[in-house]
Amino acid sequence: MSYLPKPKFRHPGLPKNKLGFTRRDYEGTVSTLCAGCGHDSISAAIVQACFELDLEPHRLAKLSGIGCSSKTPTYFLGQSHGFNSVHGRMPSVLTGANLANRELTYLGVSGDGDSASIGLGQFAHAIRRGVDMVYIVENNGVYGLTKGQFSATADAGSKSKWGADNNDSPIDMVALALQLGATYVARSFSGDKTQLVPLIKGALRHRGAAFIDCISPCVAFNNHAGSTKSFDYVREHNEAVNALDYMPTRSEITADYAEGTLEQVTQHDGSVLNLYKLASDYDVHDRIAAMTYLQKKNAEGEIATGLLYLDPNPKDLHGHLQTIDTPLNRLSEADLVPGATALEKFNAARR
Amino acid sequence: MQPTDISRPEYFHKVVDCQWACPAHTPVPEYIRLIAAGRYGDAYMVNWKSNVFPGILGRTCDRPCEPACRRGRVEAEPVAICRLKRVAADFKGDIKAQLPKPDAPKNGRRVALIGAGPASLTVVRDLVPLGYTCTVYDSDPKAGGMIRSQIPRFRLPEEVIDEEVGYITGLGNIELKLGQRVDSLKSLLAEGYDAIFVGSGAPRGRDLEIPGRKEAAKNIHIGIDWLSNVSFGHIDKIGKRVIVLGGGNTAMDCCRSSKRLGGETVTVVVRSGFEEMKASPWEKEDAQHEGIPIMNYLVPKAFLHDNGKLKGMSFEKVAARKDEKGRRELVPTGEPEVVIECDDVLVAIGQENSFPWIERDIGMEFDRWAMPKVDPKTMQSTIPNVFFGGDAAFGPKNIIWAVAHGHDAAISIDKFLNGEDLADRPPPGVNVASQKMGIHEWSYDNDISAALRNKVPWRDLGTTLKDIKVEVELGFDAKLGYAETQRCLNCDVQTVFSKSLCIECDACVDICPVDCITFTANGEEDDLRERLTQPARNKTQDLYLSDVLKTGRIMAKDEDVCLHCGLCAERCPTGAWDMQKFLIEMTHAGAACRSR
Ligand SMILES: Cc1cc2nc3c(=O)[nH]c(=O)nc-3n(C[C@H](O)[C@H](O)[C@H](O)COP(=O)(O)OP(=O)(O)OC[C@H]3O[C@@H](n4cnc5c(N)ncnc54)[C@H](O)[C@@H]3O)c2cc1C
Ligand SMILES: Cc1ncc(C[n+]2csc(CCOP(=O)(O)OP(=O)(O)O)c2C)c(N)n1
Ligand code: SF4
Ligand code: SF4
Ligand code: SF4
Ligand SMILES: [Mg+2]
Numbered sequence: 028m029s030y031l032p033k034p035k036f037r038h039p040g041l042p043k044n045k046l047g048f049t050r051r052d053y054e055g056t057v058s059t060l061c062a063g064c065g066h067d068s069i070s071a072a073i074v075q076a077c078f079e080l081d082l083e084p085h086r087l088a089k090l091s092g093i094g095c096s097s098k099t100p101t102y103f104l105g106q107s108h109g110f111n112s113v114h115g116r117m118p119s120v121l122t123g124a125n126l127a128n129r130e131l132t133y134l135g136v137s138g139d140g141d142s143a144s145i146g147l148g149q150f151a152h153a154i155r156r157g158v159d160m161v162y163i164v165e166n167n168g169v170y171g172l173t174k175g176q177f178s179a180t181a182d183a184g185s186k187s188k189w190g191a192d193n194n195d196s197p198i199d200m201v202a203l204a205l206q207l208g209a210t211y212v213a214r215s216f217s218g219d220k221t222q223l224v225p226l227i228k229g230a231l232r233h234r235g236a237a238f239i240d241c242i243s244p245c246v247a248f249n250n251h252a253g254s255t256k257s258f259d260y261v262r263e264h265n266e267a268v269n270a271l272d273y274m275p276t277r278s279e280i281t282a283d284y285a286e287g288t289l290e291q292v293t294q295h296d297g298s299v300l301n302l303y304k305l306a307s308d309y310d311v312h313d314r315i316a317a318m319t320y321l322q323k324k325n326a327e328g329e330i331a332t333g334l335l336y337l338d339p340n341p342k343d344l345h346g347h348l349q350t351i352d353t354p355l356n357r358l359s360e361a362d363l364v365p366g367a368t369a370l371e372k373f374n375a376a377r378r
Numbered sequence: 379m380q381p382t383d384i385s386r387p388e389y390f391h392k393v394v395d396c397q398w399a400c401p402a403h404t405p406v407p408e409y410i411r412l413i414a415a416g417r418y419g420d421a422y423m424v425n426w427k428s429n430v431f432p433g434i435l436g437r438t439c440d441r442p443c444e445p446a447c448r449r450g451r452v453e454a455e456p457v458a459i460c461r462l463k464r465v466a467a468d469f470k471g472d473i474k475a476q477l478p479k480p481d482a483p484k485n486g487r488r489v490a491l492i493g494a495g496p497a498s499l500t501v502v503r504d505l506v507p508l509g510y511t512c513t514v515y516d517s518d519p520k521a522g523g524m525i526r527s528q529i530p531r532f533r534l535p536e537e538v539i540d541e542e543v544g545y546i547t548g549l550g551n552i553e554l555k556l557g558q559r560v561d562s563l564k565s566l567l568a569e570g571y572d573a574i575f576v577g578s579g580a581p582r583g584r585d586l587e588i589p590g591r592k593e594a595a596k597n598i599h600i601g602i603d604w605l606s607n608v609s610f611g612h613i614d615k616i617g618k619r620v621i622v623l624g625g626g627n628t629a630m631d632c633c634r635s636s637k638r639l640g641g642e643t644v645t646v647v648v649r650s651g652f653e654e655m656k657a658s659p660w661e662k663e664d665a666q667h668e669g670i671p672i673m674n675y676l677v678p679k680a681f682l683h684d685n686g687k688l689k690g691m692s693f694e695k696v697a698a699r700k701d702e703k704g705r706r707e708l709v710p711t712g713e714p715e716v717v718i719e720c721d722d723v724l725v726a727i728g729q730e731n732s733f734p735w736i737e738r739d740i741g742m743e744f745d746r747w748a749m750p751k752v753d754p755k756t757m758q759s760t761i762p763n764v765f766f767g768g769d770a771a772f773g774p775k776n777i778i779w780a781v782a783h784g785h786d787a788a789i790s791i792d793k794f795l796n797g798e799d800l801a802d803r804p805p806p807g808v809n810v811a812s813q814k815m816g817i818h819e820w821s822y823d824n825d826i827s828a829a830l831r832n833k834v835p836w837r838d839l840g841t842t843l844k845d846i847k848v849e850v851e852l853g854f855d856a857k858l859g860y861a862e863t864q865r866c867l868n869c870d871v872q873t874v875f876s877k878s879l880c881i882e883c884d885a886c887v888d889i890c891p892v893d894c895i896t897f898t899a900n901g902e903e904d905d906l907r908e909r910l911t912q913p914a915r916n917k918t919q920d921l922y923l924s925d926v927l928k929t930g931r932i933m934a935k936d937e938d939v940c941l942h943c944g945l946c947a948e949r950c951p952t953g954a955w956d957m958q959k960f961l962i963e964m965t966h967a968g969a970a971c972r973s974r
Binding site for chain 1: 451888915
């Protein structure tokens, strides 16, 4: 934990985005997490992604539960809306907020404890409803905040810092998200911003339930030999299925790529994801094949990362409910209470 | 690129931009921290050891350190390094006990020095404590060289000169031959000194041979001769209307002095543009503050006189333009001549060396510009036991360069008389100390102030323009001085990286407020510089590179705008970054230097 606020001095050559902000304008207060925590790198990746997307900070809401991971929204996007909810309850607060004002971008930040233990039900329902959001699980395999107990994502056979074995089966959040209908599913690693930043950008521009499982080593309690969420272990077993480039609009590809290795996917808002295939047999649009592939890799002890599934034309909760375009929180009493005559007419139609 | 070898003292020395830029390599951040701690005497002594004249330089130094100061690259202005030196001098109290003991046991060697300016006095200061006996000749009646004869008292009070010259003359074993000009090097050599140091400066002011010069000579003065006459009290007034020709610091001192000796309308006239003037920006500012106009692009044509009585000067108007080769040249605009009326003219258009007293048949070689051949490292001439330094060596520079030359010459003289190889220069002393006190505690204050540069208060014009001896600048008081110290980034507290401890967690990259750190694939320098978190385009600043890490990447740190805030080290979970103070001190003449 640092006692000094980060000095306001910045690099004189720091670039500005279309809004005239530098990356540093997207920072929050200085982190109070342990030095070296993977979560801080994810915060930095979020800052970078929002800066690069020219995102207006006041048009984004960040919501979280409880845990070291859930504390992080304080450390990025200091000018955005924020809500720190009860343990495991972020998904329902986010769903509510999204229903009230569909125009904001929603970023849910959670941990493996927050989402796979106490909040598992909440997680499942927010995903299956297709809430338009980015849902990031900062997955370290432990309850960091409460001093390192195994969480539900800890792999069977992994060892705690004190030598205890974990015998319970792990919950694979990516498998759940795929099964529950998430339309943008990715896995990444806090130690690889080159992969993570474009994944977050693509997710922020996705108009449906986007889920990112980001492995994030807990340097205090889960970065030892015998852990499967340590820097060394993840680096050794990381198998990316693809590499991603985010383009604000479709543009010509100048570099040469071997036949079939590059796929361009246009999302709803016109932004383009350039996907460079790394695993030749991987089809990012085939949900069932993706599930099988991931299980297979899992059984081999490898960690598949990258953009794992994408439906470029998703439907979201508002689509399912056929709500009007105007955010509900902007409707006046006159809009919401049509009056006695209208009621009369409505009732008459039901008789 | 190769991994950086941080065991070479130059690597981290260069990171301390101010110290690197200082010709005498004064450990600037070290004395600034001592001032912040209220240890003014100790701060003074750090300066005294390396630059010999802290009180004088704290008022007059050309301060090459300030344009180099890293603070100026992250903010509008550098730290007021020079004026902090004065703070140390003003508040130091009695430091006599910390000076070398006078009357060191004699080693039997005799050194003669020509000129009692800063260069010679530095040689004396370095050699006398080692047992040398020094004989100093100067044609002026008092020691100090141009510090005393040229720099006007309103910039530098005489007490300050007396005090700091006194610290040297008080060391004993010094024979001062003041008022004695050396007219022949040959006969001085014949006196059998073990070594001779020539610190005679650049004493000749350039003249302007245009019509009317001879006729109106009575009211046309060479700037440096006039200033020296003012300093020694031979001149105490000037006409009401004065023209000062020239755009250097001498011209600025001439015009400001005139203003105090009866000049009512004083005008500075320069041939070229205002921007091209040689004077330091602050000197120009000071002159303008005193109501002295500076007229540019005017080339002097003639001194106008009435039977030898000076009336004014005529000038041709010119403009700057580029010739075919892209060189800047001044061409007449064709506009009518400009005439400025005046009673006196001060010619301050340059200074030259002159060595009429060095015979050409004694084995000393001269170059095409009639300058003696001097080795820039050892300061040795082609007569092995004759050394040069200060303005006499390579033409007019400034006090701090004279001091730096003096140190180098003293090392050479001492080595020479001990039969050692002069080319083998002593490396600096380096003292490394980790600043870690606790998990996030450092023994230096890393909480730097965001405040802008503090202005040195001035005495009011009404008072200062009346008396040439009244100092214009008041200096920082203790409170302002402290505030200014807090702007220093402690560039000598270095970020030291241990490759074997790094787990490549990125924490340091993420926390660094100025994007210094990158983990990336190695490459050629130009390519690497572009691939960093923030491209490293200031090539004067080095990249600090580690050897290959576990992932096959390297750590690359751009030193350019590092704030030395220590956040990288605070954030690092493994202590792969440490903040270590590299106190680098130049080695001066003496046994310490010889044994190293
Ligand atoms: C008007 C003016 C203002 C200046 N202001 C500044 C300033 O603000 N800051 C700064 O850093 N620098 C300033 N300088 C430059 C600075 O004064 C010189 O660079 C510096 O003093 C050089 O030191 P030195 O030891 O080489 O020689 P000097 O200081 O020039 O001393 C040489 C001495 O040798 C004596 N001498 C010469 N020949 C003989 C001989 N044959 N026999 C005996 N004695 C002899 C001279 O009388 C003189 O006293 C200024 C210069 C001038 C002219
Ligand atoms: C209702 C409730 N139950 C239990 C807790 C105790 N608690 C705090 S954080 C936490 C687990 C956090 O784990 P995770 O979400 O993985 O976050 P991490 O700290 O690992 O990032 C628990 C169980 C609580 N705060 N509230
Ligand atoms: S306990 Fe673990 S998860 Fe929490 S801040 Fe420390 S390193 Fe990060
Ligand atoms: S000390 Fe470290 S964190 Fe601070 S500016 Fe320098 S490299 Fe960055
Ligand atoms: S914080 Fe330390 S361990 Fe992490 S990348 Fe930087 S130097 Fe390496
Ligand atoms: Mg966790």
